[in-house]
Amino acid sequence: MKTTLQHYLRQAVQQLCDTGKLPAQAKEAPIQVERARDPKFGDYASNIAMILAKSCQQNPKLIAEELVSALDTISNVHTVSVAAPGFINFGVEDAFFHSKMAEIIAQKEAYGQIDYGRGEKVHIEIVSANPTGPLHVGHGRLAAYSASLANVLAAAGFKVHREYYVNDAGRQMRILATSVWLRYLEIMGEGVPFPGRGYKGSYIIDIARTLQEDYGDQFFQSAAMVFADVPPDDEAHEEAHIDALIERAEMLLDKSNFKLVFDRAMNSILDDIREDLSEFGVICEEWFLESKLLETGDIDEGIERLKKGDYLYEKDNAMWFRSTTFGDEKDRVVVRENGQPTYFASDIGYHLNKLERGFDHLVDVYGADHHGYIARLNGLLQALGDDPKKLNVLLVQFAILYRGKTKVSMSTRGGEFVTLRELREEVGNDAARFFYIMRKREQHLDFDLELAKSESNDNPVYYIQYAHARVCSIFRQLAQKNMAWDQAQGEASLALLIHPHEKALSRQLARFPECIEMAAVANEPAVVATYLHELANGFHSYYNAHVFLVEEEEVRNARLYLVEATRQVLRNGLTLLGLSVPEVM
RNA sequence: GCCCCGGUAGCUCAGCUGGAUAGAGUGAUCCCCUCCUAAGGGAUAGGUCGCAGGUUCAAAUCCUGCCCGGGGCACCA
Numbered sequence: 001m002k003t004t005l006q007h008y009l010r011q012a013v014q015q016l017c018d019t020g021k022l023p024a025q026a027k028e029a030p031i032q033v034e035r036a037r038d039p040k041f042g043d044y045a046s047n048i049a050m051i052l053a054k055s056c057q058q059n060p061k062l063i064a065e066e067l068v069s070a071l072d073t074i075s076n077v078h079t080v081s082v083a084a085p086g087f088i089n090f091g092v093e094d095a096f097f098h099s100k101m102a103e104i105i106a107q108k109e110a111y112g113q114i115d116y117g118r119g120e121k122v123h124i125e126i127v128s129a130n131p132t133g134p135l136h137v138g139h140g141r142l143a144a145y146s147a148s149l150a151n152v153l154a155a156a157g158f159k160v161h162r163e164y165y166v167n168d169a170g171r172q173m174r175i176l177a178t179s180v181w182l183r184y185l186e187i188m189g190e191g192v193p194f195p196g197r198g199y200k201g202s203y204i205i206d207i208a209r210t211l212q213e214d215y216g217d218q219f220f221q222s223a224a225m226v227f228a229d230v231p232p233d234d235e236a237h238e239e240a241h242i243d244a245l246i247e248r249a250e251m252l253l254d255k256s257n258f259k260l261v262f263d264r265a266m267n268s269i270l271d272d273i274r275e276d277l278s279e280f281g282v283i284c285e286e287w288f289l290e291s292k293l294l295e296t297g298d299i300d301e302g303i304e305r306l307k308k309g310d311y312l313y314e315k316d317n318a319m320w321f322r323s324t325t326f327g328d329e330k331d332r333v334v335v336r337e338n339g340q341p342t343y344f345a346s347d348i349g350y351h352l353n354k355l356e357r358g359f360d361h362l363v364d365v366y367g368a369d370h371h372g373y374i375a376r377l378n379g380l381l382q383a384l385g386d387d388p389k390k391l392n393v394l395l396v397q398f399a400i401l402y403r404g405k406t407k408v409s410m411s412t413r414g415g416e417f418v419t420l421r422e423l424r425e426e427v428g429n430d431a432a433r434f435f436y437i438m439r440k441r442e443q444h445l446d447f448d449l450e451l452a453k454s455e456s457n458d459n460p461v462y463y464i465q466y467a468h469a470r471v472c473s474i475f476r477q478l479a480q481k482n483m484a485w486d487q488a489q490g491e492a493s494l495a496l497l498i499h500p501h502e503k504a505l506s507r508q509l510a511r512f513p514e515c516i517e518m519a520a521v522a523n524e525p526a527v528v529a530t531y532l533h534e535l536a537n538g539f540h541s542y543y544n545a546h547v548f549l550v551e552e553e554e555v556r557n558a559r560l561y562l563v564e565a566t567r568q569v570l571r572n573g574l575t576l577l578g579l580s581v582p583e584v585m
Numbered sequence: 586g587c588c589c590c591g592g593u594a595g596c597u598c599a600g601c602u603g604g605a606u607a608g609a610g611u612g613a614u615c616c617c618c619u620c621c622u623a624a625g626g627g628a629u630a631g632g633u634c635g636c637a638g639g640u641u642c643a644a645a646u647c648c649u650g651c652c653c654g655g656g657g658c659a660c661c662a
Contacts, residue, residue, distance in 0.1 A: 030602095032602090034604090036605095037605080038605085038606090041605075045604090045605085047603095047604060047605095050604075050642075050643080053642070054641085054642075060642075083605070084605075085604085085605075085642075085643080086604095086642090087604080087605065130662060132662090167662060170661085170662050171661075171662075172661075172662050173662090239661095316660080317660095318660055319660095320660095329587075329588075329658075330658090332659095332660095333659085333660045334660095335660085336660040337660055338660080340660085342659095342660065342661085342662090343661075343662050346662090367656090368589075368590070368655085368656055368657075369656060369657060370657085371588075371589045371590085371656080371657060371658090372588080372589090372657060372658060374589090375588095395589080395590080397590060397591080397655080397656080398655075398656070400655075438598085439597095439598075440598095440599090442589095442590055442591075443590085443591070443598080444590075444591060444654090444655060444656090446597075448597095459624095460609095460610070462624050463610090463624070463625090465624090466622085466624050466625075467625095469622075469624090470621080470622065470625085473621065473622055474621050474622095475621095476621090477621045477622095478621085481621095526599090530599065530600095530609090533599095533609080533610085534609085537609085540625055540626065541625095541626065541627090543621080543625075543626080544617085544623095544625065544626035544627080545626075545627095547620065547621065548621060549620095549621055584622085585622075585624065
């Protein structure tokens, strides 16, 4: 409808230009059509006259009136009026919205699927937290956000590939394996002082225990052997201390046994993450291992390509990427002085790999602490000879956890965090998911556990779900009264929906596809959440103001038609956000 | 010091590709179940849109400066 109105307005402007009432450059002006805020202004409004007023040096109201008289009649538009200071308002026929309702009923779950994305392939990273411990509530926001965004993009017509990037190759993972081994020795009765840089969470002990149960004393070494010649674990040496312990572990266990411990640690954590996400309604089509990049040779190939483009240079025995060429504040190390590649080297390989898989868009979802990455990743795409616009790095602000007024620490290594699983169990999947989603990603999220728990019944998600359950209840009542909904008669009787609540609700329903597009353009699933809340509000108001199961058949069937369309849109929206759609509450 | 995000009703936030009287939820006060689930609806109260300039016919929305809060500035991942 918007584009139709734009089209007609453009024609009108054209005509005024041709007849000399407006200067020729008026044709260039962008034609904006907005949904009217207040029903008394009609359904749509345009400010075009006010925009033209300046360049044409004419009274905006006069221009508006000229435009209106130049407009052809537009089908489904019953009123075109001019309001001060120069708005052109359009009133749309109810019949137009009735036809939209029929579309909803006919299309069912497909209503809201639009072609904005034109089938382009999108790769979206889901969480990608290091498998060094269970997901905590900070990851929860990334998970909920990226999963819902993926759904929104899919609905908007993109072909979406959801992928979890598993960092299984770095030093942190070796620290993890070493931590498990030390706990194992502890269980075997060795008094081992636990390193300050080790992973202290209790899940490490759990993994160590299963290791002991399955392998007995196969990995046993005396504490004296382990700590021989290891630097002290004080502030000045703690990094050296943990590195030395890793080395001792690899040496004393030999490679294959170390790998056994390593794999056991990683896989049990990864299994936990998989299960956690799946229970949270977060699906990944692929789990991509960082170590795979070594096998495919993507890292080497990426580095080669950067070398060819002269984007790499050597300094202080390390290899640097010229990211300053692309606006980064400093160049970045790719290969360390000691010959070890940095994490950024993996990034090079991974992004190259994704590009070679033929994706049109790469969506990286990171926590706000990664904001320094944007410049170097954009630079990377350019240096690889690709379009940096393909890459969209989306930063999600932190969820700061509070218990009452005290901030809860979330250090994975320190082990004192609230896990996503704990949160889900405390407030429920739907409440947790909606709480994460309802804020836009750039908004800091204060997550007060006490509040989330105590107010779980007041959570807006229930408000929306309740609207759906109420519709279901209406149809149950209908059946109990031995009545049936005559869909065809309802559709034929929609003109009987004359109340303001009904007109407003039918207009809200028609907005859903537009809402999906807005959410996709802005990469904000929160837009859908806000919409659903408004829709539920529109329904609840209607519900309280009118009885649906009335005696007059035509009216009843028409109202049920509207209500059924509402149910469908609520269902589609909730599903999109990964929320359950209860029929009874 | 530099960079990113935020600062709107007591609280949590929408609105921010500039537009017509700034909106929800929650908390406060009051009203509505002989009628489809009151996890609901309705009404009232509550706002110098952080501060100061600027651009504009029009600024919560754009620009500049400042103040406050969060985060980031590794040869860590």
